[in-house]
Amino acid sequence: MKLLHHAHLVTMDEKSGGYGLIEQGAAVIGDDRIIWVGAEADLPAEYTGATREDLGGRLVTPGLIDCHTHIVFGGDRAREFEMRLEGASYEEIARAGGGILSSVRATREADEEALLASALPRVDTLLAEGVTTLEIKSGYGLDVDGELKMLRVARRIGQMRKVTVRTTWLAAHALPPEYKDDRQGYIRDVVIAGMERGHAEGLIDAVDGFCEGIAFSREEMAGIFDHAVRLGLPVKLHAEQLSDLGGAAMAAQHGALSADHLEYLGQDGIKAMAASGTVAVLLPGAFYTLRETQYPPMQGLRDAGVPIALATDCNPGTSLLTSLLLTMNMGATLFRMTPAECLAGVTRHAAQALGLEDRGRLAAGMRADLAVWDIRHPAELTYRIGFNPLHARIVGGELV
Ligand code: DI6
Ligand code: FE
Secondary structure (H helix, E strand, C coil): CEEEEEEEEECCCHHHCCCCEEEEEEEEEECCEEEEEEEHHHCCHHHCCCEEEEEEEEEEEECEEECCCCCCCCCCCHHHHHHHHCCCCHHHHHHCCCCHHHHHHHHHHCCHHHHHHHHHHHHHHHHCCCEEEEEEECCCCCCHHHHHHHHHHHHHHHHHCCCEEEEEEEEECCCCHHHCCCHHHHHHHHHHHHHHHHHHCCCCCEEEEEECCCCECHHHHHHHHHHHHHCCCCEEEEECCCCCCCHHHHHHHCCCCEEEECCCCCHHHHHHHHHHCCEEEECHHHHHHCCCCCCCCHHHHHHHCCCEEECCCCECCCECCCCHHHHHHHHHHHHCCCHHHHHHHCCHHHHHHCCCCCCCCCCCCCECCEEEECCCCCCHHHHCCCCCCEEEEEECCEEC
16 A cells, blocks of 8 residues: 655546646555545545655646557658648548558558557657557558457557557448448458457457548448447447538447547537537547648537547547647647646546546546646646656556
8 A cells, every 4th residue: 555645636526627636635545546535634544654655746637548549550651741731632642542541551561560669659658748548449451450460569558568558440440442342341341350350359449430421421330330339349430520421429329438520510419429428539639730620519519518538649641649748738729628628638538438437537446547747737737838747657556
């Protein structure tokens, strides 16, 4: 048992409506769990003998959670980035064999070791900013072996680093060239057959898809989700990123954990998400990279009481972002979220978006995943740009 004391605790307690700040706080940790949190002055006598760790008056938040990434992929698309700045459209690049399919080629060619070696520096950059839980999607293999290879790499990252990794099956990301005239065949042979195999191998924690004119339709995604639900796998969806196809509402009807992007989300989608408790995951890095001008309906989501999360969407095409702190700053500056909403977005609500009830807050019974910061007020996490005030991560009760 360990007593963390001389700290200011940002509990993110829901009832506080904000940070849930406890000045001069203390936390008792036993194994990988939080046993007690409160004001140091109220420490129960039974814990006064625990080994003490003086946090020097620093600020402690729940460990940060990046609930939407495509951080495992082969190759890079720097040249494509240059071409786009020179005036080429995303579509022209795709027709010239670039875009998402260039990442697919590079991912298919890479073995597990190569994928791991390229992903780890990106992962480490996130962890250095206090991330303790990370979601990783497949979606650049687009065949059963390639997709499973990506998720094996994701699992290995969780073993090699002090971080919880949650894996997501995103075979419904794009249609690979070999199936370009056989959409149903791809969904049957790869999306669903692979999902069953990955599930049997324990590689899949959730099922996702890209519901968009350039990817999969709402009806196609509904069929894929029916299979996921039958396997007992939770679902989530890239929805309403470029147009309103009613994807979020369909996902909500399947009890989705989250619907993500949502720039083009309408009132019906908001209502459906509120009714099903589906989290809105906003991805300001993709909004920024694509120079999007359509804003997600922040006030509508707030008014309806939909929980709002923020994530990096780390991917080689539309958001090569490996900073959750910068994501928070973008959430505030681009989407007008308050700093408290931004912090809830990478803690409590991000946990909810992953279906993890044991983290995202500082409270008795929660997993002891904490971030210790060299700052005095939690708004600084959102306010500063390009500055990392992390002092330490505590992951499952262990100081890293
Ligand atoms: N939405 C996106 O913006 C990315 N994937 C997705 O579902 C694009 C991925 C890429 O271009 O590599
Ligand atoms: Fe994404």
